[in-house]
Amino acid sequence: MVEAYVTIQTGAGTARDVVEQLRTLDNVVKASIVAGEFDIVAEVEADSERDLLGLISDDIQQFEGVGRTSTCIVLG
Amino acid sequence: MVEAYVTIQTGAGTARDVVEQLRTLDNVVKASIVAGEFDIVAEVEADSERDLLGLISDDIQQFEGVGRTSTCIVLG
Amino acid sequence: MVEAYVTIQTGAGTARDVVEQLRTLDNVVKASIVAGEFDIVAEVEADSERDLLGLISDDIQQFEGVGRTSTCIVLG
Amino acid sequence: MVEAYVTIQTGAGTARDVVEQLRTLDNVVKASIVAGEFDIVAEVEADSERDLLGLISDDIQQFEGVGRTSTCIVLG
Amino acid sequence: MVEAYVTIQTGAGTARDVVEQLRTLDNVVKASIVAGEFDIVAEVEADSERDLLGLISDDIQQFEGVGRTSTCIVLG
Amino acid sequence: MVEAYVTIQTGAGTARDVVEQLRTLDNVVKASIVAGEFDIVAEVEADSERDLLGLISDDIQQFEGVGRTSTCIVLG
Amino acid sequence: MVEAYVTIQTGAGTARDVVEQLRTLDNVVKASIVAGEFDIVAEVEADSERDLLGLISDDIQQFEGVGRTSTCIVLG
Amino acid sequence: MVEAYVTIQTGAGTARDVVEQLRTLDNVVKASIVAGEFDIVAEVEADSERDLLGLISDDIQQFEGVGRTSTCIVLG
Known part of the structure; x- marks a missing residue:
């Protein structure tokens, strides 16, 4: 299991959505x-890292309003 | 009462507007x-923090020309 | 109750400690x-914000190895 | 008269001091x-800018606990 | 006379233009x-600072391809 | 021969492409x-540096999905 | 196998050492x-991630001159 | 000939020195x-890049008060 913190910059006025x-x-x-x-x-x-990439690229980044994302994988 | 400094990056040529x-x-x-x-x-x-979120998300970020905003809540 | 994420840069080799x-x-x-x-x-x-300042300034930042800290207060 | 915002990173546990x-x-x-x-x-x-440099270099940066400072001069 | 360094992020493939x-x-x-x-x-x-604002806002930021700009005024 | 590391921020969901x-x-x-x-x-x-600028400006930055790029030239 | 890019800020004059x-x-x-x-x-x-943490914390960060490090794990 | 802009963060109160x-x-x-x-x-x-590394590592970074430096090589 790979855990991570994802920081997200959202477009103007879209943070709540x-x-x-x-x-x-489910993975959030x-x-x-x-x-x-x-x-x-x-x-x-x-x-896995590959699934983490999918979660970020194919799910999180597909939501309208999501701008820059930065991923910090938990090491310990 | 929650006080904060909000730094704003504006689009090209829009700072004055x-x-x-x-x-x-009123809250600025x-x-x-x-x-x-x-x-x-x-x-x-x-x-409150919730009202601060509203001020940023529903007022400040709605102005044309407002790009990235970063909020620093006053602690003391 | 005030919730926040605190990001911490640690000195060389001190992250685990x-x-x-x-x-x-208790407040972590x-x-x-x-x-x-x-x-x-x-x-x-x-x-409160004042207690949050105390937690950061008087507890977290007093641990050896703690360098830069940045605090993101949860708004919603 | 030159106005500016100075952001300051302080050493661990020194923000209040x-x-x-x-x-x-007086100039703060x-x-x-x-x-x-x-x-x-x-x-x-x-x-003037020269006096602003003096305020930052000879006063503010001389206080114990002051680390990185960044100066944003007000333009309008 | 106010001197400054302006750092500019340009859009993809536009740096030369x-x-x-x-x-x-003339002021560059x-x-x-x-x-x-x-x-x-x-x-x-x-x-003056006001003219510097005009140079940045009304000239530099009007060129196609100019994204983020950051201005560092010379102090000495 | 000039070697460099280029860090790239990509648009939402485009990293794989x-x-x-x-x-x-060839130069990657x-x-x-x-x-x-x-x-x-x-x-x-x-x-050369000039060819490096061409690689970045005319090739890499022309791919759809490429946003901010930052270039670190190898010195030794 | 976990691959990563580690960016390192070094103390004044220590980059070559x-x-x-x-x-x-061996792992570099x-x-x-x-x-x-x-x-x-x-x-x-x-x-593994745990071994990566060991490499960074117990080896790389122990070298004199190593300051800030930032680790980017390869996802694909 | 390699040209570059070097940005320097200086210790508290040391900018003028x-x-x-x-x-x-001579190379400044x-x-x-x-x-x-x-x-x-x-x-x-x-x-050359190698001489640039020497100028930064053996001269500039040896001056008391010099902290973080960041080098931007001119490409065109």
Whole structure:
């Protein structure tokens, strides 16, 4: 199991919509709108790095309003 | 009362328009065009974190020309 | 209750020690070593912004090995 | 008169001390501890760019605990 | 006289066009395409901060291909 | 011969397409999708700085999905 | 096998020493001094995320001159 | 001839000393204290990338007060 934190910059005025959509995904453990350098922090998990890439590229980044994403894989 | 500094990156040539619009908002205490990593610094206040999110998402980010915003909540 | 994500840059070779110390704090819900721009992501909670400042300034930043910290308060 | 916002990264556990010292300076209009990429935002003013450099280099950066500073001069 | 370095991020494949246009402006002393965090570094001068804002907002940012700009005013 | 690492931020959901296109270029020695601040790291080589600029501006940045690129020339 | 790119900021004047030491490590495939936001880019491999953490924390970060490191795990 | 812009972060209160020392170096064409993300911008030139590395590592980074440096090689 690969765990990761994904930070997301959202388009103007879209943070609420994006966080609602993220929360519908099974592999998203938790998602919060935050104040700071990015707009949303999501805790995700996947079976492998390849599946993690799929979750980010094919699910998360497909939601309207999702801009820059940065992925921090949990090492320990 | 929650106070925060919001740094704003504006689209090409829009800094003046954006700062004028910001100054029309009651919750914007002060807004200045600056030279540096971002284009505008706004001092804002709201009754709660939820209202702060609303001010940023539904007001500030709705102005044409507003790009990336980053929010620094005052702690003390 | 104020929730926040705190990203932490640690000194060379100290990530494991720092994450163990973080996990001893009641207000630290979760702490993980990650690969990416920072070394540790901690999920924290406090009764107020002022208490959050105390948690960061008087507890987290006092651990040996803790360098830059950046705090993202949860808005929704 | 030159106005500027100075963002300051402070050493571990020193934010409160630094903000108190900043508030003793005549040219510091306002100084706040914040949550975000940096630890303190100070609003300053000086008679010229050269005086602004002096304020930053000879006063603000001399306070113990002051690390990285970044200066955004107000343009309008 | 206000001197400044303006770093510019350009759109995909537009660096050469942008640097040529920059070199047509009287207030641009020098402009170079570089390898690094940004794509172009321009050395500019203006009679006042307000004129500097105009040069950036009404001239430089109007060129097609100009994305993020960051302005560093010379202090000494 | 000039060697460089080019970090690339890609548009939402395009990392796989972009990395495949990069691997078709003779001057791209290696290209990988990564988790972190950027999405792809490419190792490239060119006969001169001018050719490196051409590779980046006329080839890499022309692929659909390529956003911000940052070039780090190998010095030793 | 986990592959990753590790970017390293080195202390003043230490880049050459650090890159020589990196090249003595079996798990470092390649290490180069570069011009840009960081000083060295190293390509590394490890049997697992946990071993990768060990390589970074117990080997790379123990070399004198190694400052900030940022790890980008290869996803595909 | 290789030209480059070197951005320098200086230690607290040292910007003036560092810029004076930089101006004593033959390969430093121009050096200015600036307001922004970094403290000094220096324009440098060298006969080759290897000489550029020497100028940065053995001269510039040896001056007391010089912290982070970032080098942007001119491409055109």
